[in-house]
Amino acid sequence: MTLKRCAIYTRKSTEEGLEQAFNSLDAQREACAAYILSQAHEGWEQVKDHYDDGGWSGGNMDRPGLKQLLADVAASKVDVIVVYKVDRLTRSLADFARIVDTLDKAGASFVSVTQAFNTTNSMGRLTLNVLLSFAQFEREVTSERIRDKVAASKKKGMWMGGPVPLGYRLGDRKLLIDEPEAEIIRSTFQRYRELRSVTKLVDELARQNVRTKVRQYGNGRTVGGVHFGRGSLSQLLQNPIYSGRVSYRGTLHDGEHEAIISAEEWHEVQQILAKNRHDRKLGKQSRYPSLLTGMIIDPDGRPMTPVSTHKDTRRHHYYVTRLAPGETKMPAWRVAAGEIDRAVLKSVGDWLRSHERACEPGQLMSDRELADELLRFAVPEQRKVLLELGVRAQLEQQSLRVTIGEDAMASVSLPLRMVHRGNELKLVLENGTWKAAPDPVLVKLVALAMSARKSLGSREVDPLTSHYSKRHLWQLLRISFLAPDIITAIMDGKQPPSLTGRRLLRVTDLPLDWAGQRRVLGFN
Template sequence: MDLVRARQVDVIVVYKVDRLTRSLADFAKLVELFDEYDVSFVSVTQSFNTTSSMGRLTLNVLLSFAQFEREVIGERVRDKIAASKRKGIWVGGPVPLGYRSVDKKLEIVPEEAALVRKIFMDYLHLGSIATLAASLRAEGLRPKPKKSSANSPAPQFGVGALFYLLKNRIHVGEIAYRGETFKGEQPAILDRETFDAVQQKLKEQSIGRNAVRQASPSLLAGKIFDDRGNPMSPAHANKKGVRYRYYVSQALLQGRKLDAGSVPRVSAPDVETLVMAALRREHSESETRVREADRDLVDRLLNRAVVNRQSISIYLRPETRVENGESQEEGNPITSPFMPALPVRKGVVHRPPDAGALSDEARTALLAAIARAKAWIAEIQRDPSLGFSDIAAREGLGAAYLRRLAALAYLSPPPLVEAIAEGSGGADLTPTKLLGDLPLNWAEQEERYLSA
């Protein structure tokens, strides 16, 4: 698609239409893109002419059958997996620690089984998964290496992997499927009492974590990752009585600096602003206009956010995409341009607006800055191969300055921008002041800058 947008493609040739896509919705978007960039679409084995209504009908019928075939195959596979799991059959995937796969059945590996029992007992003794991970690393204990990396050392036990292991019912001879448990064919490694005790402790800790998370100002806690898959945890620093919030890669916090992503530490308000703006756009397109609280919107729509060097990839929850007529899989992310090392606002600081009205000169400069910021963001969204550095070179501006100014594109459109245009905003509405302390959502922006 990048080549199409760069106008380097004239014709796209496929064997059959369904080799391109088996989704009517996706195909409609592709055709719209092809028309926009004057790209022809040809099927070698199927004859149709999309310039006529009959040709378009034929094409839609072909795609409807292709999508139906895909959905039927998916249903059959899911039904087969469900039937197998209800019979207690292990249906494949990564072999759990403590077992090996022999003729598609799980058999106990004594040495690994002893490690599994030790992990469960140590967790009951220590009461913390993070402490358990540190204890296992100190003892030099590692999980089994993956087949693809048999010649490389196995990774260390991480908090996420240990949590999954402690919840895995395979170790007590059961198979879990969609909230139900069935008697499995594999032999049990753990006794029921130990496993139940661990589940009870995990449940108690989960309640505590949820309460802390609801009280935390970090909206993306548990849902933000670096580009190497490491979770990013909330952190803060205090300076002169002000608390500055960050998200820091777990790899960095655990002393594994080489395993951290390209952006191991980001300002929490900066990344939260971009993610919330993307979720608000998705909400306005797919839901009613009733405004939700930020945390409710994050819990309902956001699956995960991945911080890259020049962008943030925002993945929606699968059920959200189903509601919008898309597939149940995670699908393509929403990508928002982002410069991690912003030399501006690093934390949550509230400064009351200065008294006075916005001067004509300042109002004109601010409106021009907002218009330029919106144009830059729209240009990048149209052409993802374009970066801030390319626009900066064209405009004769510094890349860091341009990235900073681009945040003005996310100002509250109707009330705040109109107030600036009419000159009814306060003197505090300047690019420097706004970028230095811009709230996370439009409601807070309006309350701060329009309440006076």
């Protein structure tokens, strides 16, 4: 006789009645234990471990008791699963198929003590599938009935449970105003209308030691009682409960509870919040707004986010790959923002000129006028134009692709390459696609070189170079003898990408003849 280790699994969808001395789980376990005892002559023996899921739905497999049971089956600790009814194990055909697969791999089986069927033949499997189909149908009908009840109740303005919001208390299953907390709500809404900033209001509430509502659950766990953050305060300001209404699927219905603030005050706050969201999207609230935030991705399809660094009086802006949690920094991209911004704006301007659309009522300027003025706009106005046109930019290995419109009605690919300038990886657009901005370091070196040459020639001290050492002045003097076309290229930003200020200063074998200079500095 082969020993068969039997595990009893019990489940109840709700927690109602579980606190009783003898509840539904106990009744299921007692029936299953009696069945196992009746099969003792077959070698059946009940394991000591209990696998219970009280208050868990049978619509999915995310249940602690079931997870532990299947883990023990896979570890060959259980040979037979015994349930009161098959719908206690699951109400989903798809989940049941996964459970059966786990049982088959472990050489285990299951038994329902109130439903006799034999799964070793086709008729038994058909009977089981019919039972599960009805179980799943029953669950879906029950869910639909509950959803319909919630919808009808909310349309009547009834409170349908959930965390009681700050400012209210629960009495006779209805929301009643808690006056001390309600005063906090009134003050919070009033101060937001005055400050018009969630961040400033968060700081003010923290100074006043205003905290979130303390809630205690049936299991003894306590939450809340902490200072407001931007997210929790934004949710509070958007909650229509405070205006005496309840929301259902985006529609507001008059509630049975009393309002703490007027509907007019609530609507005014929503308008301020919406305007702030719009301004934040355009970058109006940022000290250093970035043109392509939310519109640019790297060659691997990952979004890029703006960052900036500060050196002396200059601020340098970049787009860097936004890494996922745990992702290494090795494959990340980091490129200067200026070149990309100018290239995208020029591409959009060219498209507006070549696809000029008819002026719509209320439109202040034509597409051609917009293209001419686009580069003169402030960054928030430029972002507004790009967002309205649905502009997207993607870095590729050898190009920058700019698309316009949600359905990519226009697309242009700008050739580019990446070059190292010092420790920085810089994007360079090729083939004259876009005139690069002059390198400020090179321009400054040329200016200092001319100043040094003037000082050494006239022996008059120039304030620009008076603090430099003699060795550095001689390095600058060499630069002053560069060919005129090289100087012009530097001032126009058309020098070779490899020509950096550091390289120009450190070239010790710079020829005096102009052809040699072009060869050494990479102009040929």
